[in-house]
Amino acid sequence: MTNPVSDHVDTNKSQTRKPDLAKVKVELRLFLSAFSVWDFLDPRKPWVLVPRGSPLGVFDFVPPVFREGPWAVLPIVYIASTVYLASFSTVYHCAKYGFENLPQGHYDAFTAPWYLNLAGFLWTLYVFCDVFVSGFGAASVATFTVQSYFLLCLRYGLSALAPFVESRKLAVVNELLRYPVLNQATITFVVFNAILAPVCLVCLVDGEKRKNFIKYCTNFRLIQLHCFNIVFAVYSGVWGSPQRSLQWTDLHAAAILTLQYGLFYIFILDRLGIHLYLIISPRTNVSLISWFLITAATLGLHSFWDDIIKKYGGYWDSSLTVAE
Template identity: 35%
Template structure:
């Protein structure tokens, strides 16, 4: 049976000018997102939304720092923990712990969780812990050192957004809209091992890795990395996931 029979569009439909913007029936892939209001699944887009997206992308491109801003000077490189010190051991242990949580989550929920904001944030933070562990052994101009610094602010920002947005907005809203029985079920779900890791421990790991263990002042280039990453995720959501009927309104879970 072809992917189309299952409601899954082919890759060629993304580039076919004759294809509609929404490539699946009723904007819900295989019916999994029917709970999302129809107007959010099939549109149409508001004109102002399109203009806003274009302006944001243009601003990020315009604000791109000069090449010299991406240089790793001695001050930045000196923030990495020395090998075999307590902070270095922290990075090593937490890297393997976060990797364990990520792999076990993918086994239980499938690889599709990598499209969610929460898991992308967790993955970014996992990578940064791993690169921080490798940093003392890498030559001065190694690409991985630059990637590690690139991830510093985005890792902290996305973990902060996940922590505050889920624990103080989404979770309370869901809880108080349920009846007593479903409240107990949701509370049990929210306090499960995986969710406690990705929604509570994430902010602890982020602060430790980006502020405590390898402290330095944030610069404009760090903010730009964060903005560029946010725009990149938005483009993935709007240009790919939205078209195939994947609506991650519960993507923080």
């Protein structure tokens, strides 16, 4: 979920001014250019590569317990166990069944669902590009929200391309993204709108800061990324592809992609002092709850979306030809 950045307030003029994104981008590029891949591999380097775990003082508001010091034991055990079990299960499942058990299909070109997939691709691509041009640029990809939105855009593109390219690999990738897109969009939508935003509103007692936060959260990009993302994900996963039951293969794909972000966060962003989601920092046992809930959500949403697809999917199947 995109990390909210409060607008600065000029106390002398009592006027609100927006952050200078151009300046922020320049400072960010200079900050990242100071590091190389070897810095993350060199055992002589400290784990946290920036002073006090706060680059340029941006994350000074994060309590030190979340950004400095060793990791707690229980989160380490849980994360390691989860990575091992997910990896072992995925390798075992793929070695035993491959992708032959994964139903594959797409709607023919120039049909109603195909046009909607094309429109979905063009719109999500526009929003994704807008994040780069008008937002924080490539740095936005470091957030779970934008990575999830990229998967959504990619699936729409593959669904629109499928009728023109007879490629089994493309069809497999398209179907493998079906549940991960639904899973990550649901997590993003619920966590931001039901947890993060309400908590921030309660904590922001200053009227001006609260007003700025509401204005920030309701701008075009964040509305698309945090609210309309679930609408586009539901169409893509439920109606935009032929109806089928979700398989264990879908669950493995979602688990691996979600773990990928979690590991990227704790092994890359955490070392750079970029604390977008401090509740998953493994330095305290609080993260144990967060990691468990993410795992439980991925498992539970698999059954939830499977039921939704069985009940409401296949809207177009009775009247249109489905290419297998």
